[in-house]
Structure formats: C-alpha cells, structure tokens
Amino acid sequence: MPSDKYSKALRLQTRLIIYSTLLILILMSLVIVLVEKSQRKTIEDEVKKRGVAIAHNLASLSTNALLTYNYVVLEQNGEKVALEEDIAYIIVHDKENRVAVYSQHDEKQGTILADEVSKRAVGTSTLLIQPTFYGEMEEPILDISIPVYIKESKEKWGTVRVGLSLERMSGQILKTRIYLLLLGFFAILFGTMGSIFFARRITQPISTLVDITISAAKGDLEQEINIRTGDEIEELSRNFSHMIEQIRLHRNELENQLREIVSLKAYNDNILSSMTNGMITIDLENRVVTLNKMAERLLEKRSEEVIGFPLAKALGPQHPFHGMMMETLFHAKGISYSELKLKKGEEILWLIAGTSLLTDGEGKKIGALMVFQDITEIKALEEKLRRSDRLAALGSLSAGLAHEIRNPLSAIKTFVQLLPKKSDNSSFMEKFHITVPREVDRINQLVEDLLELTRTRKRTLVSLDVNHLMTQVIDLHGEEMKKRKVALEDHLDRTIPQIQGDPEQIYRALSNLVINSIQAMPTGGLLSISSRHENSKAPVIKIIILDTGIGMDETTSQNLFSPFFTTKDKGVGLGMALTRKIVEDHNGTIEVSSEKGKGSTFVLKFPVVRT
Amino acid sequence: VDSCPRRILVVDDDHGILDSFEVLLGDRFDLIKAENGADALRILDVDPPELMFLDIKMPGINGIDILKKLREDRNHVGVVVITASNEEGIEDEAKSFGLIDYLKKPLDIFEIDRIASHVLS
Numbered sequence: 001m002p003s004d005k006y007s008k009a010l011r012l013q014t015r016l017i018i019y020s021t022l023l024i025l026i027l028m029s030l031v032i033v034l035v036e037k038s039q040r041k042t043i044e045d046e047v048k049k050r051g052v053a054i055a056h057n058l059a060s061l062s063t064n065a066l067l068t069y070n071y072v073v074l075e076q077n078g079e080k081v082a083l084e085e086d087i088a089y090i091i092v093h094d095k096e097n098r099v100a101v102y103s104q105h106d107e108k109q110g111t112i113l114a115d116e117v118s119k120r121a122v123g124t125s126t127l128l129i130q131p132t133f134y135g136e137m138e139e140p141i142l143d144i145s146i147p148v149y150i151k152e153s154k155e156k157w158g159t160v161r162v163g164l165s166l167e168r169m170s171g172q173i174l175k176t177r178i179y180l181l182l183l184g185f186f187a188i189l190f191g192t193m194g195s196i197f198f199a200r201r202i203t204q205p206i207s208t209l210v211d212i213t214i215s216a217a218k219g220d221l222e223q224e225i226n227i228r229t230g231d232e233i234e235e236l237s238r239n240f241s242h243m244i245e246q247i248r249l250h251r252n253e254l255e256n257q258l259r260e261i262v263s264l265k266a267y268n269d270n271i272l273s274s275m276t277n278g279m280i281t282i283d284l285e286n287r288v289v290t291l292n293k294m295a296e297r298l299l300e301k302r303s304e305e306v307i308g309f310p311l312a313k314a315l316g317p318q319h320p321f322h323g324m325m326m327e328t329l330f331h332a333k334g335i336s337y338s339e340l341k342l343k344k345g346e347e348i349l350w351l352i353a354g355t356s357l358l359t360d361g362e363g364k365k366i367g368a369l370m371v372f373q374d375i376t377e378i379k380a381l382e383e384k385l386r387r388s389d390r391l392a393a394l395g396s397l398s399a400g401l402a403h404e405i406r407n408p409l410s411a412i413k414t415f416v417q418l419l420p421k422k423s424d425n426s427s428f429m430e431k432f433h434i435t436v437p438r439e440v441d442r443i444n445q446l447v448e449d450l451l452e453l454t455r456t457r458k459r460t461l462v463s464l465d466v467n468h469l470m471t472q473v474i475d476l477h478g479e480e481m482k483k484r485k486v487a488l489e490d491h492l493d494r495t496i497p498q499i500q501g502d503p504e505q506i507y508r509a510l511s512n513l514v515i516n517s518i519q520a521m522p523t524g525g526l527l528s529i530s531s532r533h534e535n536s537k538a539p540v541i542k543i544i545i546l547d548t549g550i551g552m553d554e555t556t557s558q559n560l561f562s563p564f565f566t567t568k569d570k571g572v573g574l575g576m577a578l579t580r581k582i583v584e585d586h587n588g589t590i591e592v593s594s595e596k597g598k599g600s601t602f603v604l605k606f607p608v609v610r611t
Numbered sequence: 612v613d614s615c616p617r618r619i620l621v622v623d624d625d626h627g628i629l630d631s632f633e634v635l636l637g638d639r640f641d642l643i644k645a646e647n648g649a650d651a652l653r654i655l656d657v658d659p660p661e662l663m664f665l666d667i668k669m670p671g672i673n674g675i676d677i678l679k680k681l682r683e684d685r686n687h688v689g690v691v692v693i694t695a696s697n698e699e700g701i702e703d704e705a706k707s708f709g710l711i712d713y714l715k716k717p718l719d720i721f722e723i724d725r726i727a728s729h730v731l732s
Contacts, residue, residue, distance in 0.1 A: 399696075407627055522670065
C-alpha cells in the first residue's frame with residue numbers, strides 16, 4: 001500500500017542527520033581525546049624537563065657545599081631556587097641522608113625524613129621522578145630527585161630534591177581541555193547543521209519522487225517529474241518517469257482492449273439474448289456456463305438457478321439434455337440435430353436439439369454447447385399437413401378408383417340398356433355374355449387389388465428362382481408380344497442364387513411390369529429382360545426390365561408407384577402400386593428411369609439371404 | 612337416304628367401351644374403332660369420319676393431342692369427348708377446342724343415340 005511512505009522519507013532524513021551527527025561526535029571525541037592526550041603530554045614533558053633542569057642546576061650548585069657540609073651555601077642556593085616559579089619545595093639531603101636544606105621548613109634541618117617518597121628519593125642512584133601530593137592542600141606535585149656524585153668517584157655525597165608544583169600545568173591542561181570541548185561543541189553544532197542541510201538536499205528529491213510514486217500508485221500517471229539533481233536521484237527519477245510512461249501506455253492499451261472486450265461481450269450477449277434458439281454451454285465439470293434468454297424461457301429456469309451448477313442438478317439427471325451433453329463431452333463429438341419431446345406441465349414441448357464440442361484456440365476441448373429450438377408449432381403444422389396429405393392421397397385414390405370403375409361400368413350399362421331391345425339378337429347376346437361378365441370381373445379385380453394393397457398378409461417364404469418365374473411370365477404374354485410386334489431380348493443369368501419369397505406374389509409383380517412394358521409399346525419395340533447377381537457386402541439379385549416404348553415424363557415416373565396416379569395420358573391403376581408393395585414386402589427395392597418417347601427401365605433388387 | 616352408312620370413329624383404349632359402341636351403333640353406322648391415338652390419327656388422315664367419340668386418357672397420343680392435331684389440320688370433324696375422368700382442367704381444356712358434347716362415363720345409350728342421329732341426320 002502506498003500510504004504513509006512520506007513519514008518513512010522523513011525518517012530517512014532524521015536517520016541521515018542522526019548518523020552524520022553521531023559520526024561527527026565520535027570523530028570529534030576521538031580528535032579531542034587524542035589532542036588532549038598529546039597536549040597534556042607536551043605540557044607534562046615541558047614541566048618535567050624544567051623541573052629536571054632546575055634539579056640539575058641545583059645539584060651542580062650544591063656539589064661543593066655538600067662535600068664541605070657547608071649548609072649555609074646550600075641553604076642560600078636552595079632558597080634562591082625555591083623562589084622560582086612552580087617550585088613547591090627544595091630539599092637537599094647530605095651524605096647521611098639528613099635534611100641539609102628544606103625550603104620554608106628550617107625546623108626539619110638535620111632530621112631524616114621517614115615518608116616513603118623521601119626514602120625512595122634518598123635511595124636512588126639515578127634521576128628519580130615520583131608523582132605525589134604535598135602540603136595541607138594535598139596538591140599534586142612531582143618529586144624530582146637527583147643523587148650528587150663527584151667526578152671519578154662512585155660515592156654519593158647527597159641528594160637534591162625539587163618539589164615541582166603541577167598546579168599551573170593542570171590549569172594549562174584544563175584550559176586546553178576547555179578549548180577542545182568548545183571546538184568539539186562548535187564542530188558538532190556546525191556538523192549537525194551541515195548534515196541537516198545535506199540530508200534535506202538529498203532527501204528532498206526522494207520525497208518528491210515518493211510523492212509522485214504515491215499518486216502514480218493511486219492511478220495518476222499523467223505527471224511530470226522534474227528533478228534536476230544531476231546525480232543518481234535524477235537518473236532514478238528519469239527511469240521512473242520512463243517507467244510511468246510505459247505503464248501509462250500499457251494502461252491505455254489495456255483500457256482500449258478492455259473497452260473492446262466489453263463491447264464485444266455486449267455484442268455477444270446481445271446475439272445470445274436475441275437468438276430465437278435456446279443455448280446452453282457447460283464446462284468440463286458439467287457446470288452450466290451460459291444460458292441464454294430463450295433457453296430460460298423454454299426450460300422455465302432462471303439463469304441464476306442454473307449457471308454455475310452441474311447440469312444434472314440444474315435440469316435434473318433424467319433430462320435428455322444431460323445425457324446428450326455427457327455424450328458430447330465423452331466422445332468429444334457433437335450430436336446432430338434430433339427431435340426431443342419434453343413435458344411442460346400439461347403441454348408437450350417438441351424441441352429439436354443438437355450439440356457440439358467447445359474447443360479453445362488450440363483445439364483442446366473446454367466444454368460442450370447445445371442449441372435447441374421449439375418446434376412444437378412446426379410439429380402441429382406437420383401433423384396438419386400429414387392429415388391433409390392423407391386426405392389428398394385419399395382424394396386422388398378415389399379419383400383413380402372412379403376412373404377405373406367407370407369404364408367397365410359404362411360397358412355394362414350399355415349392354416344392360418340394350419338388353420330389352422336386342423335380347424332376340426343372337427350376335428348381341430353372344431357379345432353380352434362375353435363382355436358383361438368380363439367387365440364385372442374387371443371391377444372385382446380392382447376391388448381385389450385395392451384390398452391386396454392395404455392388406456398385411458403373412459407371406460409364405462420359400463426359396464425361389466426368379467429366372468424361372470420371369471420365364472413363365474414371358475411365356476404367358478408371348479402371344480400378346482407377337483401381336484404387338486414386340487421383340488424379346490433374354491439376358492437372364494441362369495447362375496444367380498435363389499431368393500426367399502412368396503412365388504405367387506413375385507410372379508404377380510413381374511407380370512405387372514412386363515404387361516406395363518408391353519402396353520407401353522403399342523406400335524412394337526424391344527423388351528429386354530436381364531438378371532444378375534451382385535455379390536457385394538449385401539448381396540442382391542438384380543432384375544432389369546427395359547422397353548423401347550412411349551416412356552414417361554418425370555412427373556409420371558416419379559408418381560408411377562402411387563395408387564391410381566393419373567395423367568392425361570393414362571391412369572396407371574393399382575398395378576404399379578401393388579408391384580412396389582410386393583417388392584418392398586420382400587425387403588427389395590424398385591426403381592424406374594424413363595424418357596418420354598424412348599422407353600423405360602425398371603430395376604428390381606432382392607436381397608440374397610446366405611444360408 | 613344415303614346408300615352408304617355414315618362413318619363414325621370411336622377412340623378409346625378400353626375394350627369394354629369399344630365393344631359397347633360396337634353393339635350400340637355398329638349395325639346402323641360405319642363404325643371404326645381405334646384403341647390408341649396413333650391409330651386414330653392415321654384413320655383421321657386416310658379416311659376421315661363424320662363424327663368421332665374420343666377418350667382423353669390414353670397411353671401415348673392422348674385425346675387432347677388428337678384435338679390439337681385436328682385444329683392444326685383445320686379438320687372440322689364433330690367430336691364428342693367420352694371420359695371417365697372428373698378433372699375439371701381436362702374438361703375445360705377439351706371444351707376449348709369446340710366440341711359437340713362432353714360426356715362422362717358411364718355413358719347412356721340414349722344420349723349417344725341422340726347425338727349420333729342429330730349430327731348425322
């Protein structure tokens with residue numbers, strides 16, 4: 001969090017001041033201690049040197065007097081020296097260590113001093129300097145003792161002692177110390193002030209930078225950084241400025257992308273909600289990701305109840321959508337559109353639904369999508385259409401039936417109407433007896449065919465040879481063909497296998513086709529019959545009946561197998577419809593191709609059941 | 612009274628119909644029967660009748676085709692259409708060629724008689 005970094009910057013300044021002040025303090029203390037020590041030593045050395053000089057001088061002055069025990073001279077010399085500055089006392093001991101001179105202490109003359117300093121002083125054979133205290137005030141002094149020898153003799157003739165007062169020296173040292181302390185104080189004072197000044201100078205641009213970073217962190221990237229310190233801080237601020245600029249550019253780019261994404265999402269949402277199809281998507285965990293408005297309506301669920309929940313929970317595990325989606329994810333393959341029946345309260349909802357697999361840019365599956373549409377109305381329309389289709393078919397069947405019945409009826413009517421008048425006419429009566437029963441039979445045959453067409457009869461299946469049946473049919477119509485000048489081409493393959501079927505029915509189908517072909521050639525032509533065995537994966541017997549007759553237009557050939565389909569040319573009656581029924585009852589197929597004026601070709605296929 | 616009987620052509624692919632005309636008109640008129648359009652056209656060309664009973668629905672050349680041919684040839688033979696069909700379209704089209712009559716099967720002998728006698732009187 002960017003807050004309160006400013007106080008840290010302040011602390012940085014304080015720290016700088018404290019550290020530099022401490023550094024100055026330590027350095028100054030060190031300097032003061034060293035200077036004081038050296039000064040003190042110098043002063044002490046000087047004092048000592050002077051004391052030793054005085055002592056030597058007195059000793060040389062006193063040598064002769066000591067040799068001669070001339071106490072007066074000794075005293076005079078001693079008192080004279082004792083008057084010099086800083087001299088606390090002058091003591092001269094004779095050869096026997098008795099006090100010969102003791103400045104300002106004449107009463108001690110002739111005594112032997114028993115204190116430790118005096119003992120050591122008279123006992124020394126070289127220069128001895130002892131720090132000690134003197135007088136009632138116990139002032140610090142140096143006792144400088146010099147033994148007195150005469151030349152070329154090792155016999156000691158006495159000891160000269162000078163008590164050198166250190167009071168003045170202490171004063172000097174004290175003064176030096178005061179100077180040094182004052183110096184130290186001012187040095188620390190100015191040093192601290194200087195450090196405050198420099199710390200400020202250093203931390204000021206950093207504070208500015210910190211301020212900028214705080215507002216940058218809060219989102220204000222539009223600021224100019226103007227720090228001209230000419231050092232690393234300027235470089236830092238320059239880099240930071242560059243960084244902010246980069247961030248600003250990136251942010252702008254991101255903002256633009258975000259705007260695009262938002263508008264794209266709005267666009268997509270719009271499409272989804274405007275779709276007249278229902279749409280659901282799920283992820284790999286079967287959780288619903290998307291549910292559009294139409295899906296909400298058709299499934300009567302609100303998206304809040306569904307989105308994020310497993311599909312089985314949202315719609316119920318028995319819901320057909322669940323199974324379809326599972327299958328899609330499992331096989332990683334969409335399911336093509338199929339019709340579904342859903343119960344919606346009392347009503348039935350017909351849907352057409354299909355799924356597809358959802359994949360990412362790299363083709364990895366990420367879920368499944370289902371699109372569905374309400375086809376309830378279409379279904380109702382279809383039902384209506386089927387009903388009207390059935391009625392239309394019934395109408396055309398009736399029309400055809402009427403046509404087929406009226407011809408024989410007309411003939412019967414004529415003969416019956418003429419009967420009263422011509423019952424005596426034997427020629428008429430002969431024709432009557434031929435024609436009327438024949439025409440009645442025709443009507444009866446029509447009724448039979450009609451019944452046959454609608455009957456679902458149990459067939460008696462036996463192994464049969466199609467070639468044999470075909471030959472029988474051709475034989476039966478041989479005369480007719482001869483009469484009509486129809487030539488026969490026989491391409492029957494005698495090696496074809498037998499098929500399973502009802503021989504009577506197959507005979508009838510073949511017969512119908514042959515008659516149809518012969519009738520299509522009123523002025524003669526060619527009838528070609530062939531059979532062959534097609535031994536493929538599903539082996540079949542193929543029978544082809546080809547004529548070079550009048551042919552049919554496309555409408556006629558397309559409707560040829562509809563019962564009583566009629567054109568201006570000819571009502572086809574029930575024969576062809578019956579033929580198709582027989583073929584299909586035997587799991588076979590029948591196809592016709594025809595060209596008007598050139599002829600027709602019928603192709604029948606019957607499956608061969610391998611035994 | 613003409614010495615030779617008047618010529619009538621019946622065109623129908625139904626043998627029952629042809630047989631009916633035979634017994635009805637055969638002994639009074641010179642009745643020629645054609646069981647398809649091609650035969651009919653040949654007869655119309657070679658030996659034109661004075662009256663023709665014509666079926667419409669026939670394989671190959673049908674009744675309408677024959678009516679068209681007659682118009683093309685400016686052949687003004689009297690035509691009576693005999694049909695088992697109920698289709699109005701066919702009736703309208705046939706009548707547009709100018710017919711003596713348009714009869715629906717089953718035919719009535721008195722109607723046929725009347726027309727034949729009237730036309731050929």
